[in-house]
Amino acid sequence: MSSTAVSVPMPMVPRNRRSPEEVHAAAPVAGQRKVLLAAPRGYCAGVDRAVIAVEKALAHYGPPVYVRKQIVHNLHVVSTLEEKGAIFVEENDEVPEGALVVFSAHGVSPAVIRSAEERNLRTIDATCPLVTKVHREAVRFARDDFDILLIGHDGHEEVEGTAGEAPEHIQIVNGPEDVDSVTVRDPSKVIWLSQTTLSVDETMETVALLKKRIPTLQDPPSDDICYATSNRQAAIKKIAPDADLVIVVGSANSSNSVRLVEVALEYGAKASHRVDFANEVDESWFEGVSTVGVTSGASVPENLVQDVLRLLADYGYADVEEVVTAEEDIIFSLPKEIRAALKAMGDPSSGLGGRGQRPTS
Numbered sequence: 001m002s003s004t005a006v007s008v009p010m011p012m013v014p015r016n017r018r019s020p021e022e023v024h025a026a027a028p029v030a031g032q033r034k035v036l037l038a039a040p041r042g043y044c045a046g047v048d049r050a051v052i053a054v055e056k057a058l059a060h061y062g063p064p065v066y067v068r069k070q071i072v073h074n075l076h077v078v079s080t081l082e083e084k085g086a087i088f089v090e091e092n093d094e095v096p097e098g099a100l101v102v103f104s105a106h107g108v109s110p111a112v113i114r115s116a117e118e119r120n121l122r123t124i125d126a127t128c129p130l131v132t133k134v135h136r137e138a139v140r141f142a143r144d145d146f147d148i149l150l151i152g153h154d155g156h157e158e159v160e161g162t163a164g165e166a167p168e169h170i171q172i173v174n175g176p177e178d179v180d181s182v183t184v185r186d187p188s189k190v191i192w193l194s195q196t197t198l199s200v201d202e203t204m205e206t207v208a209l210l211k212k213r214i215p216t217l218q219d220p221p222s223d224d225i226c227y228a229t230s231n232r233q234a235a236i237k238k239i240a241p242d243a244d245l246v247i248v249v250g251s252a253n254s255s256n257s258v259r260l261v262e263v264a265l266e267y268g269a270k271a272s273h274r275v276d277f278a279n280e281v282d283e284s285w286f287e288g289v290s291t292v293g294v295t296s297g298a299s300v301p302e303n304l305v306q307d308v309l310r311l312l313a314d315y316g317y318a319d320v321e322e323v324v325t326a327e328e329d330i331i332f333s334l335p336k337e338i339r340a341a342l343k344a345m346g347d348p349s350s351g352l353g354g355r356g357q358r359p360t361s
């Protein structure tokens with residue numbers, strides 16, 4: 001672990017509650033107030049790539065560009081793209097025949113691809129390559145006639161997409177509570193896979209219980225929980241024991257953001273709350289708080305975190321120490337449809353997108 005000082009700009013967030021002075025009176029003395037800022041946090045390579053794909057599509061084809069489901073699970077990102085001309089829909093049948101539609105980072109099932117073909121939609125597939133990897137594993141093990149236990153949240157878009165690759169072979173296991181109801185045909189041909197954004201610890205607990213029931217259960221060829229999810233959880237595990245309060249920036253439907261709140265509490269934070277925006281921070285959370293941990297989910301642009309840091313500075317938590325537990329330098333190339341369009345139009349862009357933690361406005 002390494003630590004670096006981070007300068008925080010002057011507070012700017014408008015407030016309509018108790019004054020900072022009133023909150024100061026209830027908080028520990030100024031010298032004891034500090035912020036531990038997790039790193040890595042925020043944008044992962046897959047989210048960055050998906051957002052760039054929509055931006056490039058808007059720039060090259062012009063609005064409207066349809067996007068099936070939220071491109072990534074973040075309210076701010078979605079509303080910013082809407083302002084630029086993206087139209088978010090739930091299903092392909094809401095997209096006019098022949099129009100351009102982008103599939104989100106969470107991935108789609110073959111049935112969704114077929115329905116797009118039936119409507120003659122032009123498609124850009126912004127599925128994160130690490131989700132695609134899990135799809136390929138599902139296809140491969142289904143082809144070899146395995147039963148596949150997919151650990152993940154039933155109803156989550158990513159799980160729907162993966163399960164749709166081989167519905168007759170896949171059972172969804174939400175967590176330890178589902179283990180007893182699992183049934184398999186041949187215990188020697190069973191493998192578990194998982195959603196990419198789960199709690200690492202809870203998933204291992206579920207796997208351990210599954211292996212008690214099915215000792216021959218096979219592990220996936222490589223980790224399905226992605227590097228970004230694992231790294232953000234590892235960073236908050238380091239901070240949580242020293243934090244009276246952990247603030248996680250992220251949306252309610254962001255699986256990895258919600259998991260960060262759970263992990264913070266599990267690893268010793270006295271309290272933890274998720275917010276989409278700085279103005280959702282409740283000053284009552286600061287009562288008696290010396291150290292505030294701050295992190296953000298993998299779909300959260302850094303400007304939203306900076307808003308929270310400005311707010312914290314406003315309330316006397318201006319001493320920020322960045323706690324770095326990993327460096328991330330993963331880059332994914334843009335979806336092939338975008339690369340082809342850039343090339344055809346003589347765009348000098350490299351075709352690279354998906355660099356975690358790029359600065360955003």
Ligand code: SF4
Nearest residue numbers: 044046047128196226
């Ligand atoms: S959280 Fe992981 S799987 Fe999801 S988009 Fe980011 S890198 Fe890809």
